[in-house]
Structure formats: structure tokens, C-alpha cells
Amino acid sequence: MSAAIQDSYAEELSHCYGCGANNPDGMQLKTRWDGDETVTEYLPRPEHTAIPGYVHGGILASLVDCHGTGSAAAAAHRANGHEIGDGTPPRFVTASLQVDFRKPTPQGSPLVARGRIAEQTDRKVVTDVSVTVDGVEVATGRVVAVRMPDGMRPKG
């Protein structure tokens, strides 16, 4: 698999709770290419519970969300002729997030999110996401990501 797209994000834009390398309290998600699919793995912390023994839906939603924006950045970077590690990719933010919880998600094993780019323009990337645990699909989702507005960039 490739390097992680989040490790190519600009330093001042790397504080995301889900996937920022500079957020020590966050989930530190890492999205990589595996051929034409994108992959993020995450082992939930013990406190990330819903009903005891099962993973909290909001953690699954955070995984799908950041995997979607990471996939969007990687896909846009590739469309611009670059692979991960070769320059700074454009950044995307989430316009909408849909998650369908297919089965209760057991705690204790890594979540594996795999993404396929369903639609891509210069401004918008739609990623379909499947989340599995030990090979069993527990959730599916769709992330509509749009180019980060310049107004959101930190000043100074």
C-alpha cells in the first residue's frame, strides 16, 4: 500500500481530531491507496463503546468521514498527476455523510474502511465506503467531499 495522504497535508492543516498527525488526542487515521481503492485501518479505544462490547456509531462515522475526505484528497492529487508523497495534495471538507450500520460492530479488532471513488470533479469527490471487522461488513457509507474554501485556511 502507498504512504498515507494525511502525512502529506500541510502542517497548519494537520490538527484534525480524526486524522491530523499533529493532534495527539485524536484518532490519527491514515488513508492509503491499495490499487484503485483507498484503505484506512483503526483500532477503537476501549472507551469507544456503544452498548458494552460494541463500537460507538460516532467513531464509525468519524472513520468514514475522514476516510472520505482523505480519499478525496488522494484522488484529486492523482488526477493532478501526483501520487501520495509527491507534493502537497489539495484539501477537502465534508458536505454530507451517510452511514448505514449493517451489523453491531464488535470491539477488540481493527476496523478496516475501504473506499471507491464514485464521482469526481475538480470541486467535488464522492467516495463509497465499506467498513469491515475480521472480514465481515459492519457498515457502509457515502461521503460527499468538496474543496476546502480558502476562507477556512488559518490566517497568519
Place this chain on the structure above:
Amino acid sequence: MSAAIQDSYAEELSHCYGCGANNPDGMQLKTRWDGDETVTEYLPRPEHTAIPGYVHGGILASLVDCHGTGSAAAAAHRANGHEIGDGTPPRFVTASLQVDFRKPTPQGSPLVARGRIAEQTDRKVVTDVSVTVDGVEVATGRVVAVRMPDGMRPKG
């Protein structure tokens, strides 16, 4: 406003990362009736950032998710002739979650989620959620919640 539905959940089912009273590392969300609407307020922690200065989408998704399942429990309890604080409500889990991010959500002020019950049967409750910050709507969502399967209940 009423007492919080989460404070009526059974002790062994109160460990949710989003809304469990017995999860000291969680968000400790509290859902209350305000007339026929449900309300949850939450002040994100400094680390709950996306792009610096803005709230992480996964935190908004967690708020919408637990507000939806809390609203479902409160609505089912009311349909059974009970108000919050009068007995133990039935529990619901999320079948699907949709969040539309309408505006970048600034950090530093409480998020206010308000829910309206859009559809209700004995088995399923659909809640439409609006999230505002300082009176400005930043996100909307829909949560389809279903009765918790008996098989998810902790053994012992």
C-alpha cells in the same frame, strides 16, 4: 426542560462514548424534552477540531447520532405513557445516520441539537435533527433508530 433520558438508562447500558453517564472519557451527552422537541447541548473540547478553528465533522455526527437514539428512547417512553424520570425507557440503536454540513462550524460555543420525531412505530423511530451554534444552523441530520436487539444486552 425535562430531565435527561440518558440518566434513566439502565446502569449496565450507560457506557456509550457519546452519551453514557458511566463513561468518564466520553462526551456525556444529555437529551431532554422541550415541549415536543428534544434538545442536546454540547461544548466541543479544544482537540475536537477539523481545520483549526472549526469543529470536527465526526463530533457533529456523534452528537446527531446519540441525540437521535436518545430522542427515540424518549419518544418510545412517552408513547408508553411515561415521561423522563418515570421508569426505565426502551433502548434504541442507530440503523442509519445522515448528516449534511451546511456551514463550517466554529469552535468555542456550544452546539445545540434540536430533534423532531418524523416517524414512529414500536420498532423504529426517525428523528430529524438541526444543529445550531449561536443561533446559526450549521448542520442538519436524520437518524433512523431501531429497538436494541436483545442479543446486544450484556450477559451476566
